[in-house]
Amino acid sequence: MVALSTIFILLCCVKYVIMHKAEWQKTYVPVVYPKTTFQLHNAHFEGKTNLKVTSQCGLDCHKRAPLPTYENLKEYLSYETLFFNGSRTFTDVDIYGFIDADLRNERNRRNGARTKRQIFGLDSRFSIMARKFLFLYPFSTSVKISTGCSGTLVSEKHVLTAAHCIHDGKNYVKGAHRMKVGFFKPERREMGRAVNQINSILPEKAKFHWIRVKRSRIPKGWIKGSASDIGMDYDYAILELKRPHKKPFMKIGVTPHRERLPGSRIHFSGFDSDRPGDLVYRFCLVKDETYDLLYQQCDAQPGASGSGVYIRMWNRQIRKWERKVVGIFSGHQWVDKDGSQQDYNVAVRITPLKYAQICFWIKGNYVDCRDG
Template sequence: MMMPHESSILIHLLLLLQLLLPFTFSFLHSPPVHIPTLVPHSPMPLTRSGFSAQTQLDFTTHCNSSCFHRREQEEPTEQLTEKLGFETLYADGSRTLTAVDVEAEDELEGDAGHFAHPSPRSGLGVKLRHKRVRRQIYGADGRFNIQGDNFLLDYPFSTAVRISTGCTGVLVSQLHVLTAAHCVHDGKDYVKGARKLRVGFLIPPSINSTNAGLTSSKKSLVRWVRVKRTRVPKGWIQGSQEVSMDFDYALLELRWPHRRPFMRLSVAPSSDDLAGKRIHFSGFDSDRPGELVYRFCPVEEESSDLIYQHCDARPGASGSGVYGRVWDNSLERWERKVIGIFSGHQWLEINGENLDYNVAVRITPLKFAQICYWVHGNRLDCVHD
């Protein structure tokens, strides 16, 4: 086990490596992605939630070749439009349903086609036997505990927050937190803990202590803030149908603004357009209670809706903001941006082979437009860099 100072030195070296990586790439960048326009209808009132579901932190799904190769542009426009509608849950337990219209189908052709559609590469997956054993740690554990004021309060680690149902979230505005839908809703009903949902901000021990010599032995504290409203895409709320990871995201609006840095959203590019082809995320893994845990790894596979990787993670990390270094055309530099939401674990069955991955929901142009509308409340502000 590494000592705290050794861990800090290693984290410093990793961050330096991240800064240097972008300059090893050519400055030939893909053209800007077209962002569709979502036009919301007037919200319709729904019956109050029963809050009958149980939180499922260890979220696992199965996928075969048909669901892996499915693309948004292949779905009927009416079905896709319905999935982009959303429910809003308010703090008093009331809820509404908002339907949306999406611009003409011929204008959506670039939504799922903004990167070449890959196929699973042989040898990357794990050949499984009859008995399947859930794993979210691959080989040697590559996670790092983030400790000390210099890291916990510094960007990008300061953007990670706790969700009172046991998950993680990421700050994406002064009022909004992006997390996984399954942390608040099981596809049929809201979880019990969503009735009084809260977001937790880590406070390093030194801020609450007058004796600096005692800080090393103290745990970080958490300041909890109530959630004003929660929004979940209709694509996640499928009733009796089995839920998929494609729409496993939700947005929480806080009762009052926080004062911490937040991370901007981006349409997820192809992994070839990410610095180092790597993704990163920090979360509150259940096997390291009270600690913020950071990890990074290369993208192994990608479909139109999901990012497949072998970043080590445990239950509790669900809802973490998955980010990468993306080229920002307006700033003309590489920027860390949220390109996905860590969902959980998936068994991918392709050509008779069982592949084993941790999975993040990728932010497509349509999902970017939807989440952006939730944040701004004005579709005119939702344009991509």
């Protein structure tokens, strides 16, 4: 296990490389707003939690897929809301201010060149063992989902995670009933100790403080039958807690182009299943992208699914470095290509349309979501 100090040495090196000050850019964001909402029958919670995403559509397939029409996008961005008592609603949406020519231009630009994917090397994950760092930003924004996934705090009451953590594409998973979100819980005997004693190593079984989920939302694009394998592009969900968590959270942002990512790297922390009780941090290069997905080399295990992928760039308006969540780690994508299995690590990009939708789910007012 690599010492925690090594992480910060590496991060300092990364910071040195990107001192040209990659900046957050203002992005035009269309409006995604609810049109009609109607009641559905109660959820049955018959799905089985599967933290490994499977698909017959790989990188080349996604790049060749037909562009969605305006009507397609309205269908994919319509969404289900699941309440804590099992009741459900479905909401049709409309889109204002979206220019489909922009989507075509983005598609052509991203498909112009491809970087050859490299083989994963040594395990590059770091377990965050010292309590001093677990309760400090940005690590403190990572939470555990009771279905076995990870998530990221994105407001006082909202958690961003992957759709497959609560819905298998056809049904809500069993664990989505009475779902909870877990936060690291300091032990009482340590809370009054001196600062130099807060660095003590976590016990083997970390303790969590849990808050019940009031309602969750997933886009229809994830549900099988509306987008097929392209549903992976919509593997994201928002969980609303029953009460505020009173912890720092991370803002969401539109994912920059790969060449604008600082050092071409992304970062995320989650609760990998092979390291129970540990918060595991990693950063890695993004090797390729489509309009909706990032293909990267971050080492991860099931359990990290749903982690918020973030980057750190300069915010000229507030004259500070600022981290924002720009994607959701979906997991390993296993693709059957010419009779052989190939795997990719995939994160869902937050496009302007997805930003508009997620922001509306969080704030409830699309007027506050025009600046991506």
